[in-house]
Amino acid sequence: MRQFYKKISSVCMALLCIAALLIGCTATAWAADEIDDSVKSQLVKTTEGLTDAIIAMSEDDIQGYLESEDAFTQSAASAWDGSREELGKKKGDIDEKDITVEYSDDQYTVVVPVSFEKNKANFTYVFDKSGTPTSLTVDVNYTLAQNMEKAAMNTVMGLGTVFVILAFLILVISLFKYIPGLVEGKKKESKPAPVAAAPAPVAEPAVEDVTDDGELIAVIAAAIAASEGKTSTDGFVVRSIRKVNRRKR
Template identity: 55%
Template sequence: MKQIFKKVSSLCTVLLMMAVLTLTGASAVWAEEVDDTVKQTLITTAEGLTDTIVTLGDEDIENYSKSSDAFTTSAMSAWAGSKSELGALKERSGEVEVKASDDGYTVTVPASFEKADANFVYVFDGSTGAPTSLTVDVQYSMAETLRRAVMNTIMGIAIVFIVLIFLSFLIYLFRFIPNPEAKKKAQAAAAPAPVPVAAPAVEEPADDTELIAVIAAAIAAAEGTTTDGFVVRSIRKINRKKR
């Protein structure tokens, strides 16, 4: 089975080219309508490819995935992504559908598997007749579709809550990050207010009225006169040196 895809692809190309050259003589007719002979050739080729692909094991898929042929790698990628969801092939059920396009053909091969049904959608090149790509379209049941929708909704809500919790945790950690500006403001608010300094008291000149009256009376007594004969205008202290 190592060269099975190359052989099938080569056979497909030869058969399709022979059919086109025999029936139409030009590849432009392919895009306009599907001739019965060409249609049957496409169906046979697509069914043969499907029967071959579904029997490949994991080791075969891995080996063919390393091929340089674009269709082979595309087919292996499509089947590897759907194999576990489908299980083993039960039968190829339903009618194979062939549609023509401007640049080739699209062939859909329905098949029933143990776990679900699937459509193998092949694209054939209109000028060469060779298959270019494969898509495995899994047909999920209504119950499975609803189950997947519910699971996706739950996953979305869970992711939103996880992100919110993570953001809340980050915001909580901000309080442990040092902030010099806030620290300075807190220290300034906690510092005691400066005590106002009292202005020095200004000494008011002493009232010497009583002292002048006493001195005047003493002088008058010493002189034997009254205080009417003289007036004491000022008092000055004289520092006498001790002998």
């Protein structure tokens, strides 16, 4: 563990020394609108050394730098850790002639092309106006065949996703025909049982009113006796009176 931290400390000190040397030697030239040859030369040498140091980092070194509080150290470790498996081992030395330096918006951008076993990559460094490195990105240069393979894989994945969604929608739509039956079944279950209707009242037969009305009987008996030419009702008895319904013509 001690050797691990010593190794990290030594690499950090080397990077800081390079940065300090660069700032000290070219402090008067950083603010210029045009890149001075000495500044460009220092940038090329600094980025070349940083690139070699970053590529040589081990797994433990990368993990240690990822936990660093320095923003550039974290950026460099993260960029290299995300690309090293796609690149493999370094192949050949870095050619200083291929390194490009540009100055715009008060910052310097240095691109260092590096060849690896699997692919080529560009290490892009950004330095601020005072000469402090701020960020690093590693861009893998994929071949045409690799780009076509990735495009084909993306197309297949996209089409597969579309077909899966369409199949799911077809399945859902096909289940719609069962929804009315389920709704009707639930309605039938929720309806209360019908109550038996009460029997209709039976009409009682009309009872003939035979109530004896004395006065009416006496009047009718007298009328009958008069029509018979008698003066007394002793010869007959009125037992009942019945009303006869006659239709009017």
